[in-house]
Amino acid sequence: MASHNHLHMVFVPLMAHGHMIPLFDIARLFAARGVKATLVTTPANAAAFPKPDAVEIVILRFPSAEVGIPEGVENITQLTEIDHTDKFVEALKLIAEGPLAELLEERRPSCLVSDMFLPWSADVAARVDIPWVAFHGGGYYAQAVSEVVRRDRPQWGVESEDDEFDVPGLPGGVRFTRRKLPSAWTEKEGEKSAHTRMVEAAFETAAERSFGVMMNSFYELESDYADHYPKFIRGRCWSLGPASLCFRNMEDKANRGKQANIDVHECLNWLDSKPPNSVIYVCFGSITHVSSAQLIEIATALEASNQHFIWVVRRPNHDDEEWLPSGFEARNKGKGLIIRGWAPQVMILDHVATGGFVTHCGWNSTLEGVSAGVPMVTWPMFAEQFLNEKLATEVLRVGVSVGADQNCDWLVEEARVRRAEIEAAVRRVMVGEEAEEMRRRAAALKELAWKAVQEGGSSYNGLTQMLDALTSIKC
Numbered sequence: 001m002a003s004h005n006h007l008h009m010v011f012v013p014l015m016a017h018g019h020m021i022p023l024f025d026i027a028r029l030f031a032a033r034g035v036k037a038t039l040v041t042t043p044a045n046a047a048a049f050p051k052p053d054a055v056e057i058v059i060l061r062f063p064s065a066e067v068g069i070p071e072g073v074e075n076i077t078q079l080t081e082i083d084h085t086d087k088f089v090e091a092l093k094l095i096a097e098g099p100l101a102e103l104l105e106e107r108r109p110s111c112l113v114s115d116m117f118l119p120w121s122a123d124v125a126a127r128v129d130i131p132w133v134a135f136h137g138g139g140y141y142a143q144a145v146s147e148v149v150r151r152d153r154p155q156w157g158v159e160s161e162d163d164e165f166d167v168p169g170l171p172g173g174v175r176f177t178r179r180k181l182p183s184a185w186t187e188k189e190g191e192k193s194a195h196t197r198m199v200e201a202a203f204e205t206a207a208e209r210s211f212g213v214m215m216n217s218f219y220e221l222e223s224d225y226a227d228h229y230p231k232f233i234r235g236r237c238w239s240l241g242p243a244s245l246c247f248r249n250m251e252d253k254a255n256r257g258k259q260a261n262i263d264v265h266e267c268l269n270w271l272d273s274k275p276p277n278s279v280i281y282v283c284f285g286s287i288t289h290v291s292s293a294q295l296i297e298i299a300t301a302l303e304a305s306n307q308h309f310i311w312v313v314r315r316p317n318h319d320d321e322e323w324l325p326s327g328f329e330a331r332n333k334g335k336g337l338i339i340r341g342w343a344p345q346v347m348i349l350d351h352v353a354t355g356g357f358v359t360h361c362g363w364n365s366t367l368e369g370v371s372a373g374v375p376m377v378t379w380p381m382f383a384e385q386f387l388n389e390k391l392a393t394e395v396l397r398v399g400v401s402v403g404a405d406q407n408c409d410w411l412v413e414e415a416r417v418r419r420a421e422i423e424a425a426v427r428r429v430m431v432g433e434e435a436e437e438m439r440r441r442a443a444a445l446k447e448l449a450w451k452a453v454q455e456g457g458s459s460y461n462g463l464t465q466m467l468d469a470l471t472s473i474k475c
């Protein structure tokens with residue numbers, strides 16, 4: 001096998017947990033193949049995330065004052081006002097064009113790998129004359145649908161938000177509504193926000209100007225769309241996922257992402273005390289805001305469903321009385337565990353006691369649910385999450401929808417789904433024949449996911465092919 005240890009890759013994630021975590025994992029994967037891997041981050045993010053093994057970290061200053069963002073706010077999950085998003089994006093551009101460009105000039109790596117939502121990377125890499133690989137934080141299905149609606153605009157061929165339209169040309173006949181599409185694809189010409197223009201530029205630049213696109217997915221999961229998607233881009237395309245499977249032991253899984261707000265041994269002991277497939281895990285990722293009214297609906301539904309549960313509630317600044325029915329924890333002692341803040345998600349999903357996952361369908365969570373062989377209650381909220389829901393429920397058939405029907409931005413806080421719907425969906429994935437069928441399909445996908453990342457598997461080979469392609473340009 002060809003050695004690739006002459007290669008040096010520089011990785012630049014978008015500073016949001018759902019984009020940083022998989023790219024940190026991927027940098028580890030490259031380092032494990034003997035490549036020199038350098039990861040670029042900022043002071044607050046470096047302090048919050050554990051350093052991946054064998055990966056060099058370079059810390060660049062975050063230009064808070066220049067763009068008018070409070071000092072220490074260096075991650076999208078910390079933003080509390082939608083207006084700050086544009087300033088945040090401006091800060092990322094300043095980093096790329098200033099200190100990142102200088103770093104690349106000085107180090108002359110073989111390749112820059114950065115998030116597709118950092119489209120100015122194309123210019124920075126071109127200046128230093130190195131290839132740029134765009135990292136897509138989503139799956140093939142969502143990416144393919146997004147490319148069709150961006151280019152052909154079938155969403156404007158129907159009258160109302162709720163009329164279904166065909167997404168032409170895709171395998172399997174995909175139908176969708178405007179109400180569920182990411183907002184970037186539902187703003188009319190002339191009324192587009194700065195954010196929408198940035199998203200459009202990101203898709204266009206990744207498709208037209210990258211040396212290739214790197215996906216955190218695996219071929220066997222969405223093979224029809226993995227075959228179709230490369231038609232939309234000029235460069236090449238490599239599947240390297242699921243990235244989370246680079247963690248093989250409990251300790252690594254427990255420390256992935258951020259320091260958990262629960263003692264991991266306590267969490268494991270709690271799970272060990274429960275029968276297989278008896279716990280439903282509820283978590284909406286790193287960024288979604290969930291209102292107190294909605295949390296009360298969830299609490300009531302979990303209690304009524306009569307299942308064991310682990311429920312992650314990200315409400316650092318709110319009193320429990322605002323969102324927790326009185327006496328809830330005492331009544332559910334032993335039955336349920338609430339984690340306030342950050343949970344060791346991969347560790348929990350991989351535990352044999354975990355039998356279901358209520359998820360907002362962020363791509364990482366969806367893939368982690370699949371990789372753990374766990375059926376899902378799908379509850380999408382924003383961005384491309386409704387597309388991931390469709391993949392999970394209609395294509396893979398490992399999930400049931402809770403019935404959310406409106407794509408909105410992540411800071412919108414309303415109660416959208418009622419307790420009865422939540423309870424019914426939880427029961428459907430946990431008990432009965434339908435649950436067993438989904439569990440069987442999910443277990444088969446889990447096996448395929450593990451095979452994909454083993455030596456000789458499709459994602460293992462995808463990484464080799466990417467290294468070979470970079471070696472051939474270097475030669």
Ligand code: UDP
Nearest residue numbers: 018257285286287342343345362363364365
């Ligand atoms: N995550 C975690 N613990 C938490 C919340 C999230 O480990 O309490 C991880 C999760 O495993 C996933 C990532 O954070 O890898 C969230 O990414 P995703 O794409 O699912 O959603 P986002 O946060 O981007 O909306």
